[in-house]
Amino acid sequence: MIRISALESYHPIVLFVFFASCILFTMFFMHPVYLAISLISSTLLLGKLVGLRKLFKTLLYILPIFILIAISNPIFSHKGVTPLFYINYNPITLESILYGIAMATMIVSIMLWFRCYNLVMTSDKFICLFGNIIPTLALIISITLRLIPKLKDQIKQISNSQRTLGMYIDTGSILERIRSGIRILSILITWALENGIDTADSMKARGYGLKGRTTFSIFKFDKRDGIILGIILLLVSINILGEVYGYSSFYYYPYVKNMDFSVMTITFNLSYFLLLIFPTIIEIKEDLKWRSLISKI
Amino acid sequence: MAIIDIKNLSFSYPAQESKAIDNISLSIEKGEFILICGETGCGKSTLIRQLKPQIAPYGARHGEIYYNNIPLKALDDKKNASEIGYVMQNPDNQIVTDKVWHELAFGLENLAIKTPVIRRRVAEMASFFGIEGWFRKDVQDLSGGQKQLLNLASIMVMNPKVLILDEPTSQLDPIAATDFINTLYKINKELALTIILVEHRLEEVYPIADKVLVLDKGRKLIYDTPEKVGESLRSAKNHNIIYGFPTPIRIYNECNTKDKCPLTIREGSIWLSNNFKSNINKINSYKKPDNSNIVLELKDVWFRYGRELPDVLRGVSLQAYKGEIFSILGGNGSGKTTTLNVISGISSPYRGKVLLHGKKISDYKKKELYHNNIAVLPQNPQTLFVKNKVEKEFDEIIKVMKLNNDAANKKINNIAERLYIKHLFQKHPYDLSGGEQQKVALAKILLLNPKIILFDEPTKGLDGYSKKVLGEIMKELKKSHVTIIMVSHDIEFSAEYSDRCALFFDGNIVSEDDPISFFSGNSFYTTAANRMSRHIFKNAITSKDVIHLCQQS
Numbered sequence: 001m002i003r004i005s006a007l008e009s010y011h012p013i014v015l016f017v018f019f020a021s022c023i024l025f026t027m028f029f030m031h032p033v034y035l036a037i038s039l040i041s042s043t044l045l046l047g048k049l050v051g052l053r054k055l056f057k058t059l060l061y062i063l064p065i066f067i068l069i070a071i072s073n074p075i076f077s078h079k080g081v082t083p084l085f086y087i088n089y090n091p092i093t094l095e096s097i098l099y100g101i102a103m104a105t106m107i108v109s110i111m112l113w114f115r116c117y118n119l120v121m122t123s124d125k126f127i128c129l130f131g132n133i134i135p136t137l138a139l140i141i142s143i144t145l146r147l148i149p150k151l152k153d154q155i156k157q158i159s160n161s162q163r164t165l166g167m168y169i170d171t172g173s174i175l176e177r178i179r180s181g182i183r184i185l186s187i188l189i190t191w192a193l194e195n196g197i198d199t200a201d202s203m204k205a206r207g208y209g210l211k212g213r214t215t216f217s218i219f220k221f222d223k224r225d226g227i228i229l230g231i232i233l234l235l236v237s238i239n240i241l242g243e244v245y246g247y248s249s250f251y252y253y254p255y256v257k258n259m260d261f262s263v264m265t266i267t268f269n270l271s272y273f274l275l276l277i278f279p280t281i282i283e284i285k286e287d288l289k290w291r292s293l294i295s296k297i
Numbered sequence: 298m299a300i301i302d303i304k305n306l307s308f309s310y311p312a313q314e315s316k317a318i319d320n321i322s323l324s325i326e327k328g329e330f331i332l333i334c335g336e337t338g339c340g341k342s343t344l345i346r347q348l349k350p351q352i353a354p355y356g357a358r359h360g361e362i363y364y365n366n367i368p369l370k371a372l373d374d375k376k377n378a379s380e381i382g383y384v385m386q387n388p389d390n391q392i393v394t395d396k397v398w399h400e401l402a403f404g405l406e407n408l409a410i411k412t413p414v415i416r417r418r419v420a421e422m423a424s425f426f427g428i429e430g431w432f433r434k435d436v437q438d439l440s441g442g443q444k445q446l447l448n449l450a451s452i453m454v455m456n457p458k459v460l461i462l463d464e465p466t467s468q469l470d471p472i473a474a475t476d477f478i479n480t481l482y483k484i485n486k487e488l489a490l491t492i493i494l495v496e497h498r499l500e501e502v503y504p505i506a507d508k509v510l511v512l513d514k515g516r517k518l519i520y521d522t523p524e525k526v527g528e529s530l531r532s533a534k535n536h537n538i539i540y541g542f543p544t545p546i547r548i549y550n551e552c553n554t555k556d557k558c559p560l561t562i563r564e565g566s567i568w569l570s571n572n573f574k575s576n577i578n579k580i581n582s583y584k585k586p587d588n589s590n591i592v593l594e595l596k597d598v599w600f601r602y603g604r605e606l607p608d609v610l611r612g613v614s615l616q617a618y619k620g621e622i623f624s625i626l627g628g629n630g631s632g633k634t635t636t637l638n639v640i641s642g643i644s645s646p647y648r649g650k651v652l653l654h655g656k657k658i659s660d661y662k663k664k665e666l667y668h669n670n671i672a673v674l675p676q677n678p679q680t681l682f683v684k685n686k687v688e689k690e691f692d693e694i695i696k697v698m699k700l701n702n703d704a705a706n707k708k709i710n711n712i713a714e715r716l717y718i719k720h721l722f723q724k725h726p727y728d729l730s731g732g733e734q735q736k737v738a739l740a741k742i743l744l745l746n747p748k749i750i751l752f753d754e755p756t757k758g759l760d761g762y763s764k765k766v767l768g769e770i771m772k773e774l775k776k777s778h779v780t781i782i783m784v785s786h787d788i789e790f791s792a793e794y795s796d797r798c799a800l801f802f803d804g805n806i807v808s809e810d811d812p813i814s815f816f817s818g819n820s821f822y823t824t825a826a827n828r829m830s831r832h833i834f835k836n837a838i839t840s841k842d843v844i845h846l847c848q849q850s
Contacts, residue, residue, distance in 0.1 A: 124396050145395035149437040154680075160643050161680035165745070166667035166697065187683055194679075194727045198390035202448075203403075204351040206455065207378025212409035216402040216416070218433075 005049050005120065006286035007279050011225040012125035014232065019117045021236045022276060026109050029243070031250040032259070033269050035105045041276035042112035048283045049119050062111060066104045073100030079253045099252040116279075128217035135215045151192065158187050228282075235275035242268035298366070299324035300459060300491050301348065306360035308343060317343045317356070319515040328489040330482075332502055332523075335512035336537055337730045337760050341495045344512070345461050348493070349383045364459075379408055382457035386464045386758075388444035392436050397428065400436060400447055404455040422454040426480070440629070442473025446480065453484070459491045460484070466498055467758040470629050470786050478502050497760040500543045500825060504560040511538060527558030541761025544789075544825040544840045551844040565829040569843075573850050579835045580813065580842050590619035591655075592780050593640065593749060598649035600632075600639055609635045610646065611804035617749070620778040622771055624791035626822075627801030633784040634676075636801070637751050640782065641673045642666055653749075668698060672747035676754045678738035682726040687718070687737050690726065694744040712740045715773060717766075732763030739770070750774065752783035756790045768794040792816050792824045793839045813838055 007015065026038040047055040073096055075087075080095025123145050131138040162168035168180045203209075242248050247268040251257050301324065308318040317340045325331055333341050346353045347362060350369060362369040364381070385391050394400050401422060405415045423432050426446055431439060439447065445465055452460065462481070466474035478501045485492050485505075496502050503509070509526045511518040513536075519526050527546045530539060539550055545565030549558050554572045559565040593616070600610040609632045617623050627633050638644040639651060642658050651658040653671065661670075675681065684690050695705040713719045716736045721729060726737060735755065742750065756764050764787075771781055771794055785791055791798055792812050799809040800822065808815065816823040817836040826840045837843045 124399065127399075139394075142394040142396070142399060146392060146436060149435075150389065153437075157675065157677060158680045160638070161673070161675045161677075163643060164641050164667055164671075164673040164675075165681065165694075165742070166664055167693075169663070183683060187680065190682070190727065191679055195387070195390045198385060198387055199393060201352040202385060202391040203393055205349055205378070205383040206404035206452070207375065207407035208403075210375055210378065210407050210409065214406050214409050214411060214415070216399075216406050216412055216419075218398050218416075 006283050007049075007120050010228060011219050011221045012121065012129045013221065014225050014229045015120055015125065016129055017229060017236075018232050018279065019113060019121070021232070021239075023110055023113050023117075025239060025272070025275075026106060026113065029248045029250075029272075030102055030106065030252075031248050032102060034248055034272055035102055035109065037269070037273045037276055038109040039105050039112075041273070041280060042109050042116065044277065045116050045280045045283070046112050048280050049116060058112075058115065062108055065111070066108050069104035069107055070097075070100045073097075073103060081254045095252050095254065095256055098256055102252065124217075125219065128219050131215040131217055135213065138215065151188065154191060155184060155188055158184050158191070162187075232275065232278065235271055235278070238271045239268070239275060242271070248272070298327065299363075300327040300365060301325040301493075302363040302366075303347075304361045304363070306344075306347065306358070306362060308340075308347060308356055308358050310354065310356045316515050318347070320360070321515075321517050322360075323510065323517065323520055325491060325493065327491055328485070329491055329507045330485045330505065331491075331493045331508050331510060332499070332506035333493065333495045333510045333512065334497070334499060334538065334541060335518075336541075336762055337732055339512045340515040341512055342463055343515075345383075345463060345493060345495055348459070348461055349381055350377065352383065375408060378404070379455045380458045382452035382455065382460045384445075384448050384452055384460070384462040384465050386467055388441050388448060388468055391448045392444060395435055395437075397434050397436055397439070397447060398423075398432055401428075401451050401454055404451055408455065418454050418456075422450050426450045426453075440473070441469050442476060445469060445473070445477055449477070449480065457490070459493065461493045463495050464497060464758070465494070466496065471788075472628070474498060475501055478505075497541055497758070499541055503543050503546070513538065523560055524558045527560065531558075537762040539761075540765050544843075545829060547840045548826070548829075548843050548847065552847050562825055562829045566832060569830055569833055569847075573833060573847055580837055580846065591616050592619050592653070593617040593782070594650075594652040594655075595636075595640070596650040596652065598636075598639055598646040598651065600635060600644060600646045609804055610639065612649070613639075613805055615799065615806055615809070617780050617782055619780055620775050621796040622775055622781045622783070622794055624795040624798045625782070625784045625801050625806075626786070626788065626791055626798060628786075631801045632804045633801050634753060637673070637753055637782070637784050641671060641751055667745065669746045669748070671749045671751070672742040672745050673751045674735070674739055674742060674753065674755065676757060678734045679727065681738045681741055682734075685725055686722070687724055687726055687729075688722045690737065690741055691744060694741055698744065698746070708744065709740075712743050716740050716743075716770060731758045732760070732766070735759070735763075735767070736770075747779065749780045749782065752781065752785075754785055754787075755783055756785060756787040764790055788816075788822070789824050789826075789839070792827075793841070 022038075026035075029035070029038075043055070043059070046058065050058075074092050077096045077099070078091050078093060080093030082094040083091035084094055084097070085092055123141070127138045127142050130141075159168050162180070162184060168184065169176050239248070247265050303321055303323050306318055306321045307316050309316045321344065333345065335341050343354060347358070348369070351374070364372055392400055393403055398419065401419045402415050405418060423429050426449070428447065428450060431443065436444065436447070445468075449465070466477050469477060481492060481494065482505050484490050494502060494506070503523055506523055508520065509523050510520045511526060511530075518538075519529050521529065527542075527549060530536065530542070530546070531550050539547060542550075543560065545559040545562065545568070548565065549568065552572070554568070556568065556571070559568040595613050595615045598610050598613045599608060601608045613632075613636060625633050625636060635644065639646055642651075642661070645659060653661065653666075658666065682690060683693065691709050695709075700708065713722070716739060718733070718736050718740055721733055721737060726734060729737060755767060759767065768790065774781060783791070795812050797809060798812050798815040799806045800815075801807070808818070810818065813836050816827050816838040817831070824838050826843045827838045830837045830843045830846075834843065834846050837846055
């Protein structure tokens, strides 16, 4: 079953600004608190979007990546001033272990954010985003997205036909397989070029190439989008301000920076948390609204 | 006032002596539904492409085309793009973008129309064509019929005055084709749109057309109302074009009656009652095929495409005998093509057995299976072509089959003569017509010396005469003890050429018999000739049968 999330109903620009800032901030803020916030909120959002079962599945294959990165840093990097023990006369330092964990958290969070992004930003939203800025590119993307499944299907048809001619081999030596792969590719290219003429004719027949082409999109930017975008931009600028004043910067080498818990730090931390948890709040709010609507029925 | 006026139009392709269009003059009134028919290569497509300068082929053109009394050349591009709509044959190739809504908007974007106006027009069209349900879908998820409807809608959204369609239903299954034709009829009647339609499959369109233009070798043969065309065809007897015409007209054509030409099944059936009161009302049954020699057998075959997916084949059992033509009929998605894939070893069933000459198909080696044994003619013959010349296509098979030069040449010549493709040897396979491509593909697989040939929708996109040629070729092959198994939507073709027919429904074969018992036993799923004649003749299923019985009485 496809769940329609509340997020999906927002204008692509809103979604894009949110995810872009999320992913960029996660990449640059190596502060442990910030990383923890990013990891937690990306996990929560993904859980909200795909449900618990699928979330666990995702986490299950993300966990090894986390461990791999966390372990490999201390093995290869011996910076830091606090050696804990030695392997082959190489010091394993506390700093590099912590930095490894931080790196792993960052990469895993970004992966989770991208999962969410892919779920919410479908191709047509992406195209709409660039349609107004670079119309030709947007059209090319759209045509390409149309072409890929078509070619895939054709490859299948060609390899089936060639197989029944006894000309396509999917077992056997690598050389033989490469040769039959090239054969399929050559048939595919001829086919694509021939049939591309039809598509070109269809475009010309519908007036492609006339002056002043406009770009249509089915997404409307309404008041609701404006409000949400305003809130997101406000939170983003607060966080940039925090970065400028150094509240979100951190260092692990040569020794780990001391954490400070001043009111200002906590305020900036909170604003970051608010930004990242914002879509999850929207989702939960929508759920609650529906629940109350259903109970009224 | 004529909306389109063609005056003494001639056209010839570069470096070709014969004219593709030879001195054609005709005028088309506003709101008329014009049907253009003729054999493949008679210049139908060339003619209608002249009406759309953007996509007209290059060549020498003489004569003039007027659109609303303005020479077509003088019409500005923007007006031409929006007012003359053009729908092509292949539903897939015309679609440009990846989303249904975007495709609908594509033409309007080109015309530089503002977003709010596009929004309204797209909405209007989507409602008119019943597209709302799949408005936000990816185009790849649509069925062939939906794709063609989308192509039509994305032309209609531009508000054309003239709609030109080039064999729009040839790639569709019969049900989708009928739906499409009905939509055209609706557009013509409700919006008073002028429609120019080129078509091979005439059964449904012929009666609803206002005028029919019959082309022959680039010349105007007849241009008149459907009835008149039917009547004047009778005087031009034995013309190949008649094979593509609706059954009632074909039967009328062969009988000497003195009344008007029937166009529909209903009119045909009344016409039969009026003219024939027959004592002889039964065709002598076919002789039973020799079923002692089973070459292929399916035993309780179950198949699905994935662990989680539903069954496509549910316990299919069938037998094919040596030297017979066996047709598997059935609707879309009933599992016909999957059955063919199972027989050819492309898909393997998860339960049940496929026996080829009494041996399990999975026990054959690839080379054993596909050389000198089983061969497939795919729905799209283009998937078989690798080289840039027809001749070279054969060479590679010769190499694989390890034939020496003399034997190879003899074999190629032999096959080429049987299929009449000698004159195509120097051409590029993609330059051939659909029927010719199919014949070349067939020649290619015949070189593999198959004992069983599987045909997947062999009549798709073929005109009446090419179908007849294909049928005769199949009969020839049968004589040399080749077993033919075909999967088809084409009831008329199967009725005429098969030895046995089977109806596939819901993943299984529900009935199977010789064509006469099979079709005369069905009330709906049967040939036009049978539906038209069943009230006086007992078991006539092809137009040939009906003509035969009419002439006897």
